[in-house]
Each structure stands twice: as structure tokens, then as C-alpha cells.
Amino acid sequence: MSIATCRVDTMDEQDKFALLTQVIEEYERKPSNLIQVLHYAQSIFGFVGADVQRVIAQKMDLPLAKITGVLTFYSFFSTAPRGRHIISVCLGTACFIRGGQPILDHLKEILGIDVGETTEDQRFSLEIRRCIGACGMGPSLIIDEQVFKRLNVSGIEQILDEFE
Amino acid sequence: MNSNRGEDMYQTGIESVRSKKDLETIQAEFIQYGKKFPWRALVCSGASCMSSNCQGVKDALESALEKYELQSAVDVVVTGCMGACSTGPTLIIEPEDVFYCGLQPKDMDELVRIHFLEKTICREKTFFNLNTGEYIPYLKDVPFFKGQEKIVLQNCGRIDFRSVEEYIANDGYLALHKALTQMSRNQVIQEISDAKLRGRGGGGFPTGLKWKLASKNESDDKYVICNANEGDPGAFMDRSLLEGDPHGIIEGMAIGGYAIGANRGVVYVKAEYSKAIERTEEAIRRAREINLLGESIFGTDFSFDIEIRIGAGAFICGEETALIASVEGERGEPKLKPPYPSDAGLFNKPTVINNVETIGNVAVIILKGAAWYSAFGTEESTGTKVFALAGNINNSGLVEVPMGTSLREILFDMGGGIPEGKKFKAALPGGPCGGCVTEEHLDVPMDFESLPELGATTGSGELICMDEETCMVICATIGSGELICMDEETCMVDVARYFMEIAQEESCGKCIPCRVGTRRMLEILERIAKGQGKEGDIELLVELGNVIKDSAFCGLGQTAPNPVLSTIELFRDEYEEHIHDHCCRAGICPDLSGGPCENVESGAKPSDKEL
Numbered sequence: 001m002s003i004a005t006c007r008v009d010t011m012d013e014q015d016k017f018a019l020l021t022q023v024i025e026e027y028e029r030k031p032s033n034l035i036q037v038l039h040y041a042q043s044i045f046g047f048v049g050a051d052v053q054r055v056i057a058q059k060m061d062l063p064l065a066k067i068t069g070v071l072t073f074y075s076f077f078s079t080a081p082r083g084r085h086i087i088s089v090c091l092g093t094a095c096f097i098r099g100g101q102p103i104l105d106h107l108k109e110i111l112g113i114d115v116g117e118t119t120e121d122q123r124f125s126l127e128i129r130r131c132i133g134a135c136g137m138g139p140s141l142i143i144d145e146q147v148f149k150r151l152n153v154s155g156i157e158q159i160l161d162e163f164e
Numbered sequence: 165m166n167s168n169r170g171e172d173m174y175q176t177g178i179e180s181v182r183s184k185k186d187l188e189t190i191q192a193e194f195i196q197y198g199k200k201f202p203w204r205a206l207v208c209s210g211a212s213c214m215s216s217n218c219q220g221v222k223d224a225l226e227s228a229l230e231k232y233e234l235q236s237a238v239d240v241v242v243t244g245c246m247g248a249c250s251t252g253p254t255l256i257i258e259p260e261d262v263f264y265c266g267l268q269p270k271d272m273d274e275l276v277r278i279h280f281l282e283k284t285i286c287r288e289k290t291f292f293n294l295n296t297g298e299y300i301p302y303l304k305d306v307p308f309f310k311g312q313e314k315i316v317l318q319n320c321g322r323i324d325f326r327s328v329e330e331y332i333a334n335d336g337y338l339a340l341h342k343a344l345t346q347m348s349r350n351q352v353i354q355e356i357s358d359a360k361l362r363g364r365g366g367g368g369f370p371t372g373l374k375w376k377l378a379s380k381n382e383s384d385d386k387y388v389i390c391n392a393n394e395g396d397p398g399a400f401m402d403r404s405l406l407e408g409d410p411h412g413i414i415e416g417m418a419i420g421g422y423a424i425g426a427n428r429g430v431v432y433v434k435a436e437y438s439k440a441i442e443r444t445e446e447a448i449r450r451a452r453e454i455n456l457l458g459e460s461i462f463g464t465d466f467s468f469d470i471e472i473r474i475g476a477g478a479f480i481c482g483e484e485t486a487l488i489a490s491v492e493g494e495r496g497e498p499k500l501k502p503p504y505p506s507d508a509g510l511f512n513k514p515t516v517i518n519n520v521e522t523i524g525n526v527a528v529i530i531l532k533g534a535a536w537y538s539a540f541g542t543e544e545s546t547g548t549k550v551f552a553l554a555g556n557i558n559n560s561g562l563v564e565v566p567m568g569t570s571l572r573e574i575l576f577d578m579g580g581g582i583p584e585g586k587k588f589k590a591a592l593p594g595g596p597c598g599g600c601v602t603e604e605h606l607d608v609p610m611d612f613e614s615l616p617e618l619g620a621t622t623g624s625g626e627l628i629c630m631d632e633e634t635c636m637v638i639c640a641t642i643g644s645g646e647l648i649c650m651d652e653e654t655c656m657v658d659v660a661r662y663f664m665e666i667a668q669e670e671s672c673g674k675c676i677p678c679r680v681g682t683r684r685m686l687e688i689l690e691r692i693a694k695g696q697g698k699e700g701d702i703e704l705l706v707e708l709g710n711v712i713k714d715s716a717f718c719g720l721g722q723t724a725p726n727p728v729l730s731t732i733e734l735f736r737d738e739y740e741e742h743i744h745d746h747c748c749r750a751g752i753c754p755d756l757s758g759g760p761c762e763n764v765e766s767g768a769k770p771s772d773k774e775l
Contacts, residue, residue, distance in 0.1 A: 030493075031492075031493050032491070032492045032493040032511075033493060034493035034494075035473075035474070035475075035476055035490065035493050036473070036474065036493075038476070039435065039474055039476070069495055070493065070494065070495055073478065073495040073496060073497075073672070074475075074476030074477050074478050074496070075476070075477035075478065075669075076435045076436075076475075076476035076477030077476060077477075091397070091662075092397040092398045092554075093396075093397050093398035093554065093555065093592070093648045093662075094398045094554030094555050094560065094648060096397075096659075096662055097554075097555045097556060097648060097650060097654060097659075098555070098556070101662075129436065130395075130397035130398075130479075130666065131396075131397045131398050131399065131400060132211070132215075132436075134211060134212045134215045134249070135212070135249060135398060135400065135552065135554035135560050135561075136212055136249035136250030136251075136252070136554070136559075136560035136561055137212060137215065137216065137249075137250065137252075138554075140215070147214075147215035149215060149216070
């Protein structure tokens with residue numbers, strides 16, 4: 001089974017839940033596969049909300065508290081919808097030393113949101129990453145899959161304009 | 165990334181590799197295949213080069229080759245990280261070993277014409293030495309590569325990571341064959357012990373001993389786990405190794421499995437490392453296909469298979485017991501030891517957990533022997549260490565050097581020193597768990613023994629360099645190998661605050677000293693950085709730090725205060741200036757006045773500093 005071949009964006013809620021059930025069955029409902037199931041759930045729904053958590057709990061025969069407990073432990077998972085574009089500012093040590101913090105502060109200011117939040121128009125979510133591996137080119141940030149490097153504060157607006 | 169090798173890339177017809185002869189056949193066939201091409205063009209597709217459009221460079225290279233009808237003369241090979249990350253995208257042309265860097269798609273037409281048709285070197289596209297003002301065409305002459313000793317990274321950046329045939333052509337899987345057919349389990353363990361291989365993830369625990377403990381336990385199931393939850397913020401050697409030489413890790417894990425009597429392996433890798441996951445997955449699939457993983461490997465009664473487990477963004481899961489909990493689908497909280505994983509690990513079965521780089525050393529030790537291996541490095545710290553060199557440094561990237569190489573050689577010879585002629589302030593080997601090394605200790609050998617004497621470790625291999633503008637409020641272990649260099653514009657209070665923020669964010673919350681203690685320390689540091697520091701804050705930080713070190717449950721909490729304690733020890737005057745004079749000499753802390761602290765009145769606002 002490959003999620004990559006499913007057009008998740010064109011599926012309706014019912015199909016999404018059917019796919020989730022299929023994933024859980026592929027993983028044999030084993031509790032040890034919970035984190036892998038959550039990864040798929042996040043790819044399918046974009047985030048793992050309360051309704052999805054309930055379905056996973058039911059299908060895997062685990063307490064809801066267990067699902068929520070594991071889910072919220074890991075920073076990779078989100079329990080709320082995220083924006084159309086995810087801005088991840090690299091704050092690995094190298095980017096930090098080279099001025100990543102002012103970049104983040106500037107983004108917070110122009111977007112009016114804090115780290116982990118989404119703009120009201122659902123356009124952007126703001127995140128921090130600890131090292132994206134482009135240490136020689138810092139400070140850097142990633143929007144969706146695209147990497148922007150050797151940034152300075154004044155060029156940020158121009159970059160955002162590329163994303164609708 | 166696709167390559168022109170696509171369909172006509174050499175793939176062996178052997179369906180199941182059963183013997184040494186099969187390996188040798190593949191090796192011979194691959195060499196034969198290579199002879200068809202007078203040149204090989206290696207395009208780096210490490211994370212840093214990918215972010216600088218190496219794909220575009222490769223496409224342009226291929227179009228240019230087509231234009232000049234050279235497709236059959238040049239084999240274009242996509243490789244893992246070559247290491248020289250700040251000069252990306254990079255390209256090596258064999259057999260001359262000419263190193264081209266800083267390439268753009270538009271350069272490729274000219275480069276192809278000059279190099280392959282006119283058969284001279286396109287000098288302006290080779291490495292430019294800032295210190296001498298000269299271009300250096302040959303790889304062996306580039307200072308960044310001189311003095312490096314590539315053992316773990318021998319294939320990284322030199323072979324196509326997707327080709328098991330090319331891995332085999334470079335003596336791949338010969339070590340596994342040797343272990344399975346010519347050595348007993350104990351002999352394998354003995355060889356690793358004799359080589360004095362020690363954990364490269366930061367702990368430095370003897371690998372042979374770890375294996376021995378697990379091998380002695382009788383159990384139906386045992387596990388080998390490869391820890392690729394590389395957490396230090398600035399370390400990328402494990403990622404590069406998995407991306408650039410996944411078969412090396414598979415082979416190392418299989419040898420480990422044979423040694424301890426395990427049939428199952430798990431690679432636990434960070435979710436953020438999507439390329440590493442993809443490439444490792446593909447390598448596992450290919451190894452299974454030709455029976456280098458699976459049942460009866462090389463016709464012996466040894467069976468071994470590997471699965472990938474994807475982490476979900478928790479630094480703590482680099483700790484063994486927390487990692488095990490996470491593989492089991494639980495919250496990644498550490499557990500009390502004993503029982504040690506070698507007695508009761510994954511699903512309560514004997515388990516060995518090794519870091520990626522440690523596993524990367526295994527095959528070569530078995531193939532070439534402990535004596536060969538221990539000739540590198542120092543008496544007690546043998547072999548090499550890979551460092552991720554970053555921060556205020558000219559040539560950042562991955563370097564692999566013999567253990568015991570001095571920090572000065574790494575930072576100034578390979579790293580090319582501090583940019584813009586600024587002054588070196590401190591280096592931070594070992595990332596967030598480590599301590600600082602300053603100018604006076606630059607000649608200290610980088611190994612497991614010498615650094616802890618300075619209150620530093622190698623960590624995992626993150627090596628951050630700081631210049632005079634770095635605000636140091638950080639600390640030194642060999643740790644993981646993250647090596648960050650800082651110049652005089654780095655504020656040490658700010659750096660300490662930064663690491664405490666990470667520790668606080670990543671604290672799993674299980675024990676109070678770490679959960680609450682790091683929060684309180686962070687609050688004090690934030691206060692100091694804002695110019696609201698109080699008399700006695702430094703003493704309070706030291707007291708809190710020592711209590712957390714003594715009482716935290718696991719390694720994360722026990723090392724979290726190190727950056728603060730180390731910077732207080734080495735840069736106490738900077739803390740005092742922040743508190744008493746409301747001044748940040750590096751000009752980093754925005755609420756304080758910057759510049760030379762005696763000129764506080766001039767009121768230069770550091771936040772205007774140009775980036």
C-alpha cells in the first residue's frame with residue numbers, strides 16, 4: 001500500500017477514513033505500530049484531530065487517552081489544521097549563530113502569529129526546525145519543500161509573495 | 165534524483181548472491197561496465213547540494229553532454245554528500261579527480277566543452293582558496309580534503325548510493341561474507357573489541373562490550389537497532405551516511421546481528437530525514453531482492469532482515485530506553501537502567517543499539533582487521549570521527565579525521581578559518597550537551613579522553629565555530645561530533661539561552677529536575693538577555709545547573725546545564741556585563757546596548773546589525 005499513489009487531496013472524508021482503516025489493518029492493529037499509523041493519519045488528514053484519534057482508538061482497541069498521550073508527546077504531529085504552506089525556519093545551531101533568530105522574529109511580526117500557529121487566512125503555518133542539513137548556507141528556511149538560504153531579514157516578504 | 169544511468173545502469177543478472185564468487189562476478193562485471201566510459205562525473209546530492217539545485221546542475225550537465233555527443237563518454241553518477249557543503253553544488257570528475265564547485269546550470273555547457281572536448285580544466289569553476297587567492301583544481305590539493313581520512317565516509321560522495329552493484333564493486337558485503345563463513349560469533353565480537361571501536365553517538369561506550377553482553381543472553385528473539393534519531397541541532401553526519409551509503413549500514417547491522425545472534429534489525433530514523441528514509445528503504449529492498457538480507461544469507465543458516473521505524477520529532481528518543489519505547493509505539497520516555505537493553509530491550513528481548521556512524525565502522529573492521537583499524541587515531545580512541553563543521557567558518561561541511569586531530573587543524577586547515585578576518589572566539593564540539601573550547605585549547609586532540617578534561621566531549625560530531633560576535637551564554641564534550649565554530653560577534657549568553665531553550669523544549673517531562681529545572685534556568689537566562697538580570701543570578705544558575713546534573717533521570721537532563729556552566733566558567737565577564745552594565749559586547753541581545761562595553765553611552769543598537 002502506498003499513500004504516495006493516493007490522491008488524498010481529492011478524497012472526501014468517508015474515503016479518507018476508509019483509507020485510514022485500511023492502514024490500521026495493514027499494521028495488524030498492533031499497538032507497537034501506533035506511531036507509524038499516526039504518520040499515515042497525518043498524511044491523509046493533514047493533522048490528527050479528535051475525530052481521527054477516536055477512530056484510531058476504536059479500530060486499534062486502545063484507550064483514547066493512549067492515542068492522545070502518544071500523539072501529543074511528539075512534536076512532528078499536529079492536532080489542529082495547518083496552513084496551506086508550512087514555513088519552517090531552521091534554528092539549528094549553525095543557522096542560529098548565523099542569524100536565524102532575527103529571521104524568525106521578523107516572520108512572527110509580519111505574519112502576526114507565533115511558532116506553532118497558523119494565520120487566520122490559513123495561508124501560512126510557522127514552525128521551527130532544528131537543522132535541515134544546509135549548515136553551510138545559513139540562515140535558511142523551508143517553505144513546503146523549497147529551501148531558501150543565505151537569508152536576510154529584508155528579503156523575507158519577497159519570498160512569501162511567491163506563495164498564495 | 166534520476167540519472168542518465170536510469171535504464172542502462174548496470175544491474176547484475178545474479179538473482180541470489182550465494183557465495184564470494186557471486187560477489188566477485190558482480191565486482192568484475194561492474195568494472196567492465198565502467199570501462200565503457202572514459203570519464204565519470206559524480207554529482208553530489210547531499211542535503212546541502214540539493215538545496216542549491218544540484219538537480220538543475222545535473223540536468224544541464226546531461227543536456228550539454230548530449231549537445232556535444234558525449235553521453236557515451238561520460239557516466240553521470242548521483243552520489244551522497246561529498247562533504248564540502250558550503251561550496252555546493254559540487255561535482256567530481258574521475259579519473260582526474262578534478263573538483264568543481266559552486267556550479268550553476270548555466271555553467272555546464274562551458275564546463276563540458278572545456279573539460280571533455282578541449283581536455284583542459286575549467287579553472288574558474290574549481291575550488292578558490294580564499295587565503296592564497298588561487299584556484300585549486302585537484303581534489304587532493306583542496307585544503308578541506310587534505311588531512312581527512314575517509315573510512316566511514318569512503319563511499320559517501322564516491323559511489324551511486326542506489327547501486328548495490330557499485331557498493332559490491334567497492335568491496336561491499338565481503339565483510340559480511342567473511343564474518344558468516346570464516347568467523348565465529350565470538351571472533352567477530354573479539355575483532356570489534358580489539359579494534360577498540362567506541363560508540364560514535366556521544367557516549368563512547370565500547371561497542372565490542374555492548375555486543376558481548378547481548379550475545380551472552382539466551383533468547384529466541386534479539387534485535388539490532390540503528391539509532392538514526394540524530395538530534396543535535398547542527399549534526400548531519402548520520403543523515404549523510406544513510407543517504408550516501410545505505411548498504412554500508414545494512415552490512416554493518418547484519419554483521420552485528422550475526423555477532424549477537426539477532427535475526428531482526430530496526431533503523432530508527434527521524435521523520436524529518438525523508439531522503440534518508442527513502443534511500444535506506446530502497447537499499448533494503450534491493451538487498452532483499454538479491455538475498456543479502458532475508459533467509460539463509462550466503463547459504464548459511466543465518467537469517468537477518470531490517471525494518472525502518474520513523475520517529476516523530478523527539479530529541480529524547482536518541483536515548484536508548486526512550487528509543488525503545490518509541491519503537492514500541494509508546495511515548496518516548498526513558499526508563500530506569502538496569503535492566504540494560506542488552507538484557508531486556510525492545511519487546512523485552514536482548515537488544516543492541518548502535519549509532520549510525522558506529523555501525524558504519526563495522527564492515528571495514530571485519531574486512532581489514534582490528535590491527536589495521538587501530539592504527540588510525542590514538543591509543544585509546546581509535547579510528548576516525550566525522551564532524552559536522554558549521555557556524556562562523558569559511559568551509560563548512562562534513563569532515564572525517566583520525567581521532568586525536570587537533571581542533572586547530574580541523575577549524576583552520578580544513579575549515580579555512582573564520583570569515584571576514586574576524587577573531588575566533590570558541591568552538592562547541594558536542595553541541596547542546598557539550599562545553600566550549602576557547603583559543604588556548606585549540607591544540608587539544610579531539611578524542612574521547614582529552615576533551616572531557618576540558619569539560620567538553622565530542623558529542624555526536626556537531627562542531628560549531630563562533631566568532632567574536634557570538635554571544636556565549638554555552639559549553640565541551642566530543643559528544644556526537646557537531647562542531648560549531650563561533651567568532652567574536654557571537655554572544656555567549658545568547659548561545660547558552662539557545663541551548664537551554666532546546667533542552668526545555670525537548671525535556672520529556674518525566675522527572676522534575678529536567679522538566680522544571682531547565683524551565684527555571686531558561687527564565688533566568690532570558691531575564692539576563694533582556695537586561696533584567698539580578699545580582700546572584702550567575703550563582704543561582706550554577707547551583708541549579710549542578711543540581712540538575714546530579715539529579716536528572718537521563719542523559720538529556722544530566723547534560724542540559726553543560727552549555728550554561730561551561731560558558732559561565734569561560735565567559736563569566738560577559739554574563740556580568742549583561743547583568744551589571746546592560747551591555748552585550750557582541751551586539752546580539754536586542755534589548756541591550758552593543759559594541760565595546762565601555763562605550764555604553766554611545767548606545768549603538770545591535771539589533772540593526774546587518775545580517
